[in-house]
Amino acid sequence: MDWLKKIADEIIKRGGKAFVIASGMTTSGPAHLGTLSEFIYPYSIAQELKKRGYDAEFIFVADIMDAFDDIPLTLKDKAEELKKYLGKPLAEVPDPYGCHDSYGEHFLAEFLELMKRFGIEPDEVFKASDLYKEGWYDDYLRLFVERRTELKKIMEETAMRKLPEDWWDFVKPICEKCGRIDKTKVKKVEGDKIYYKCEACGHEGSIDISSHRWKLAWRVDWPSRQDFLGVDAEGGGVDHFTKGGSWDTAREIHKRIFGKEPPVGFRYGFVLMDGKKMSKSKGIGALNEIMALLHPAVIMYFILKHDIVENKNFKMNPRFLLQLYEEYRRVALGEDKDPKRVKAWELSGKKVWKVGFADLLVYYQIYRDWKKVAELVGDVESIKDLAPYVEEWIKRNFVPDEYKVEIKQGKVGDPKGCEFLSKLAQLLKEEMSDVEIHNAIYEIARELGLSPKEAFKYVYRVLLDSDRGPRAGRLIKAIGVKRARDMFLKACEDEPSKVR
Known part of the structure; x- marks a missing residue:
């Protein structure tokens, strides 16, 4: 697995014996399969560094100061209530399920629980709303205001677009009247005063930097938090790392504004569902559906067996999933010695299933009794791991026709x-x-x-x-x-x- 070795080597070249590997995402709805890249890759890199004798910390940042810009398909039944909060920070949108302080925190909790199912727990979790409230970004905003001309030049060069002379879009206030953050336009910043107009409700006003009722635009937020959190490496999707993407801007801000070497950046390809990009709003690749049918170890194996920059095409059909189960089992038993697959299996939990998933499908349809099946196959651990998934396949009628079994005496015919x-x-x-x-x-x-x-x-x-x-x-x-x-x-x- 060359990508893992190369990234670890590059991090080690930075010097020292302890490293921070970061990840973050906007918790704007239920996770999809592509979301897994946000923790599987940084976790794997941290594990590789630990394996080599270094201290490595995996930290996660939830961007819940971002605007609530779309209602996911899975929440369309709550659309009437939620639509009045569109444009407001996720940290200030009520939890539609009523069990957390905000919409953003609800889906952060879901995401952290998801990580646990994969055997992964970050060393630290940060909420962007807390980081802003605690003042971590204050001096960075002041620095960007002071160096606005140079920052504007960096933005124009890296984003490859011309900006107006009165450009202040690197900071977004929260409107004091309507609470939206997506439609506010900064007119100027003088001293610690941010003057703005809200294009949603027409309100004009000003707020102090110390009010913490603002956030930095993503392209300047990212390098800022990397700097104050001491990040040594962080990845992102292909869209962040293409020419003109946000990583180009972040890298130049580290060098030219902060006067420091940027963290090691790495990009990962998209996870596609039948050739389509995953989407929370469209419900493509909903992870709860996939995880009902496929063991987390096999899902993680699927992500890791490909090269990190490669797009991975997942297919939500029974034959594809059966093939994945069988491939994982063969690697675990040493029947498939491909180094990349072996490494992916090691990082995904080293599960060893002696009996195949397809075999369990057949046995359980015949006997409907796991004790009896365990006696026949002699592999209690495999049944313990896989029984819930077998039952779900049968319950959902997901079993391919050639694996549907109902013992019934028939005739020969000739x-x-x-x-x-x-x-x-x-x-x-x-x-x-x-x-x-x-x-x-x-x-x-x-x-x-x-x-x-x-x-x-x-x-x-x-x-x-x-x-x-x-x-x-x-x-x-x-x-x-x-x-x-x-x-x-x-x-x-x-x-x-x-x-x-």
Whole structure:
């Protein structure tokens, strides 16, 4: 996993034995799959530094001073109540569920709980609203006012746009009349007075810097907090790190305004859902849906097995998820030794599941009793980890057709099939593995001049009264060799050409 090594190497070059790895996000709604990048990557970097013998702290900043600019699809039922708060800081929007002090804090709490499910807890969590109230940004605003001409030049160069002579948009007051922060326009800053007009309600007024009823625009907020929090490395999505993005501005502010080396910056690619960018407002990639079906370790593995800058395309379909489960298991068992995948497995919790998720789907549909399944597969730990997900797949009817199992005595339909099944019944032994059974089916089919497709169809017809099903060896093993053998022989009882 070259990206992890390279970023850690670059951080270590800064000197010292202790480092701060930061992340932050606007907690403006329920998390989606792409949100996981905000903690999986910095956490992994901190772990790599610790592994090398350094002290590493992972800190998280919740940007709840940002404006509430959109109502997520998942909250459309509360839209009537919430729409009157649009444009106000998230820290001053009521919690729609009534359990936290604000909207921003509600979704921050959800996000922190989400981290725990992945086995991750930040060393420190900061709310932007607290950082502003405590005055951490005050001197930075004063510095930007003093160096406004140079700051304007940096913004024009890095954002690649011409700014007006009366540019003061690096600070956004909260309107004293309507409480909005998204529509205020600063006219000037003199001493510690910020003069503004609100384009939403028309109010004109002024506030003191010490009132803390303002926030810096993102491009200047980011380097400011990195400076006072002592950040050594922080990442962001591709949009922040493209030419003209906010990282270019932050880097130059560190160098030219603060006179310091900027933190190590790293970018990560988008996580896509069926080729589309994740979105809180549109409900694309809703994480609660994904986490009901996919174990957190496998989700984390999916993120980490790709290169950090690569876009990752997730597919919310059962075959894709089954493939992920099986790939994770094979890496854990040492059957897949790809270094990148092995490292992703190590960072995602090193879960070892001896029995496959698809096997558990088959077994549980047959017996509906986890104690019985545990006796048959002999892997209690796998069942403990995966049983809730298996049950959810079945409950949601998410199981692919070929894995849907309902044991039902069927008929063969022709003498050739009866001959095949009779030979198979004679060959089957209790001690055979599913792979050995599967291979035996191929071998008998070849002897009798049947295609594999025909042979498997006979098996499914008799055991499931269907033309398709899960892997035949797995199915026979799950049903029980004796029971399967009896069903094969019973199906042939009325056939005159049966082989005894």
